[in-house]
Amino acid sequence: MRIERELEGLRAATGAWRAAGRRIALVPTMGALHAGHLALVAEARRRAEIVITSIFVNPLQFLPHEDLARYPRDEAGDLEKLRAAGCDLAWMPTPAVMYPPGAATVVEPAGPAEGWEGDERPGHFRGVATVCTKLFMMTGADVAVFGEKDWQQLQVIRRVVADLHLPLEIVGLPTVRDADGLALSSRNQRLSPEQRARAAALPRRLRAVAKALAEGRPAAPTLAEAREGLAADGFGVDYLALVVPHTLKPWTEGQHGEARLLATARLGEVRLLDNLPVFLRG
Numbered sequence: 001m002r003i004e005r006e007l008e009g010l011r012a013a014t015g016a017w018r019a020a021g022r023r024i025a026l027v028p029t030m031g032a033l034h035a036g037h038l039a040l041v042a043e044a045r046r047r048a049e050i051v052i053t054s055i056f057v058n059p060l061q062f063l064p065h066e067d068l069a070r071y072p073r074d075e076a077g078d079l080e081k082l083r084a085a086g087c088d089l090a091w092m093p094t095p096a097v098m099y100p101p102g103a104a105t106v107v108e109p110a111g112p113a114e115g116w117e118g119d120e121r122p123g124h125f126r127g128v129a130t131v132c133t134k135l136f137m138m139t140g141a142d143v144a145v146f147g148e149k150d151w152q153q154l155q156v157i158r159r160v161v162a163d164l165h166l167p168l169e170i171v172g173l174p175t176v177r178d179a180d181g182l183a184l185s186s187r188n189q190r191l192s193p194e195q196r197a198r199a200a201a202l203p204r205r206l207r208a209v210a211k212a213l214a215e216g217r218p219a220a221p222t223l224a225e226a227r228e229g230l231a232a233d234g235f236g237v238d239y240l241a242l243v244v245p246h247t248l249k250p251w252t253e254g255q256h257g258e259a260r261l262l263a264t265a266r267l268g269e270v271r272l273l274d275n276l277p278v279f280l281r282g
């Protein structure tokens with residue numbers, strides 16, 4: 001596996017692959033890799049001859065008070081896992097490579113970037129859209145693979161790619177979970193054993209809400225009950241909402257069809273994100 005930290009090295013590799021007619025898949029990550037990331041790498045392998053995984057903890061998507069300095073990092077472990085997964089190139093730019101002195105241009109997403117994480121973390125999706133656009137341009141990928149765990153992020157990326165006519169395909173993969181249902185996430189490492197045991201209440205309550213809604217229970221009281229339940233379980237609930245899957249607009253009572261149930265809840269300092277598909281019959 002090649003490891004590149006400078007744009008010249010990355011471009012030399014991708015230029016040669018492209019000249020040989022090879023298709024390139026990109027998996028963007030912030031490192032501290034787990035089985036969820038490796039499922040994205042496996043999907044990338046199925047979709048292209050060459051797999052590039054980027055590891056870059058992107059300062060632009062963290063708000064000043066957020067956990068940038070405490071974000072988990074494990075470069076040696078990550079490289080070992082990527083080698084075993086058959087990744088061809090690890091793209092590990094420094095912040096100075098990604099944002100050279102004087103860098104000023106950003107990608108400002110709208111539409112699905114509005115509300116939910118967009119409200120909780122103002123400017124976050126600008127950072128995500130900017131770095132992903134740069135990663136797409138730097139690697140010249142034909143396809144990029146993202147997780148549905150960050151549902152709103154996936155919809156933002158799809159919107160940006162369509163709006164900017166970027167010549168690549170975006171693939172979303174279902175959330176990989178631990179045995180107790182908790183969505184794998186790098187930030188789970190920061191839960192204490194006691195918090196980790198309690199964290200499974202989040203997917204459990206989401207599954208119960210999804211089942212009740214699919215059975216025809218009205219959304220507003222079902223969601224309100226689940227929020228209270230999560231608070232009683234010790235979570236600080238940022239939001240628990242039913243939305244239109246691709247636009248992220250709030251679901252209106254009486255609508256039917258495919259919806260998405262989104263939740264973000266805090267245990268101590270750790271924010272947990274999760275979401276599930278829900279089908280509401282007419």
Ligand SMILES: Nc1ncnc2c1ncn2[C@@H]1O[C@H](COP(=O)(O)OP(=O)(O)OP(=O)(O)O)[C@@H](O)[C@H]1O
Nearest residue numbers: 029030031036146147149150175176184185186187
């Ligand atoms: N459990 C999972 N299943 C599938 N994809 C995942 C999972 N966790 C993360 N991903 C995807 O991996 C990519 C990189 O995510 P990232 O490096 O932020 O990992 P993370 O575990 O989500 O970390 P964080 O704690 O920051 O949320 C994103 O496309 C994300 O949606």
Ligand SMILES: CC(C)(CO)[C@@H](O)C(=O)[O-]
Nearest residue numbers: 028029030058128131150
């Ligand atoms: C897509 C991403 C790698 C951009 O920094 C990040 O938001 C993430 O890890 O989900």
Ligand code: BAL
Nearest residue numbers: 030061062124150153
């Ligand atoms: N996985 C989403 C990236 C972030 O929380 O900043």
